[in-house]
C-alpha cells in the first residue's frame with residue numbers, strides 16, 4: 372500500500388465535521404478502494420473550544436487556515452469555510468501556491484474566482500476539485516466533466532436550491548403564502564435567518580455558473596446571469612399552474628445557441644409530466660442534454676453535512692488514486708470567453724396573470740396589445756373571484772378579476788413590450804405577473 376494521503380480540513384461546521392466522521396467510519400474501506408490510506412493530519416476553525424461532537428485530539432490544530440495551507444504536514448487542503456473572499460480565498464490561494472491539491476465545496480469562491488484559481492492550480496500541477504460546490508450530494512460535476520466527455524451538451528438545467536424548492540412545494544401542497552412557507556422552512560432549519568441569497572436566486576446562479584463553464588467549456592461569468600427569485604409567486608399562480616398542467620420550480624437554465632450562451636435563474640412553469648416537475652421538497656435535480664446520451668436527470672440531496680461530505684470525499688479519493696482532470700474538464704487556458712446571449716432575445720412561451728378591471732373593452736384592449744406585439748395566445752382563462760357576490764354591487768362593478776394568459780412562443784422583448792402597454796392602458800390593477808414556460812421532456 373502507498374503512503375497515506377494526508378488531508379488538512381479548514382472549516383469544521385456542517386460539512387467539515389461530517390467529513391471527519393466519514394473518514395473515521397470509512398477509513399479502512401477508502402484505503403482499499405483508493406490504494407492508499409486517507410488520514411486527517413490537521414484541522415482549522417475559528418473556535419478551538421467549541422464542542423463539535425467529534426474527537427479532534429489526534430489532529431494538529433491551526434487557528435489560521437492560511438498557516439495550515441502552507442504547512443508541509445498535509446498533502447491536500449480541504450476548504451470548507453465558505454465565502455467568496457476572506458479566509459477561504461486566502462487559504463486556497465496559499466495552498467495552491469504551496470503546491471498542494473485543493474478540494475472545496477465553496478460555490479461562492481469558485482463563481483467569483485474559479486478560472487483564476489484553476490489556472491494557478493494548473494501551473495503548479497495540482498488538482499482543484501469541487502464536486503460538492505453544485506448540488507451538494509449529487510455527483511453532477513464528475514458526470515459533466517468525465518462521464519459525459521463524449522457529448523456536446525446543449526442544455527443543462529436544474530433545481531439547485533433546496534430552500535426554494537421546499538418553499539414552492541409547501542405553497543403548492545398546503546396552499547399557503549410565500550411568507551408562511553418561508554417561515555416553515557426557517558423553523559425546520561431549511562432556510563437561513565437571512566434567506567435573501569437563496570430565495571433571491573443568487574445561490575442557484577453561483578451553482579449554474581459552474582455547471583455552464585464545465586458543460587460549454589467557457590469562462591465563468593456569474594454576473595451576467597439573469598436572476599429572478601421566487602418571492603413574487605403566489606398561491607394563485609401555483610393553483611393556475613396546476614390547472615393548466617404545469618408546476619412552478621425555481622430553475623437554473625444554461626443553453627447554447629448560435630447567438631451565444633443563455634444563463635438564467637427564475638421561477639419556471641414546467642410540464643407536470645417532466646422529470647423535474649416531480650422533484651419536491653429540499654431535493655435537488657440536474658438535467659443534462661447531450662447529443663449522444665440524450666437526456667439525463669440526476670436527483671438527490673443538494674445540501675446537508677453528510678451528503679456534501681460524500682461529494683467532498685469523492686474529490687479526495689480522486690487525488691488519492693492519482694486521477695487528475697482539469698478543474699473545468701479541460702485546461703483552464705483553453706476555456707473560451709463567455710459569449711452572452713441577450714435575455715431580451717430569449718424565446719419561449721409565457722404565463723401571464725393580470726388583475727383586470729371588470730369593465731367593457733378591457734379584454735379587447737389586452738388582446739389587441741398582445742396582437743400588436745405579434746404574440747399569439749394559447750389560452751385565456753378568466754377566474755371569477757369567489758367573494759365577489761358578497762360585496763355590494765357599487766363596490767364590485769369594476770373590481771379586478773384574475774385573468775390568466777398562456778402565450779405561444781414569443782420573445783422576451785415582445786412580451787415585455789405588450790405588458791408595458793397593457794399596464795399603461797390602465798385596465799389592470801397591479802403589475803402583471805409573468806412566468807416563463809420551459810419546454811421539457
Ligand SMILES: NC(=O)c1ccc[n+]([C@@H]2O[C@H](COP(=O)([O-])OP(=O)(O)OC[C@H]3O[C@@H](n4cnc5c(N)ncnc54)[C@H](OP(=O)(O)O)[C@@H]3O)[C@@H](O)[C@H]2O)c1
Pocket residue numbers: 381382383384385386387415416417418419421434435436450451452453454458476477478479503504507673674675676679
Ligand atoms: N451545508 C451544506 O449543506 C453545504 C452544501 C454544499 C456546499 N456547502 C459549502 O460548504 C462550505 C461550508 O459550509 P458549512 O455549511 O459547513 O458552513 P458552516 O457550518 O458555517 O461552517 C463553517 C466553518 O468555517 C469555520 N470558519 C469560518 N471562518 C473561519 C476563519 N476565518 N478561519 C477558520 N475557520 C473559519 C467555522 O469555524 P467555527 O465553527 O469555529 O465558527 C466553521 O467551522 C461553504 O462553502 C458552503 O457553501 C455547504
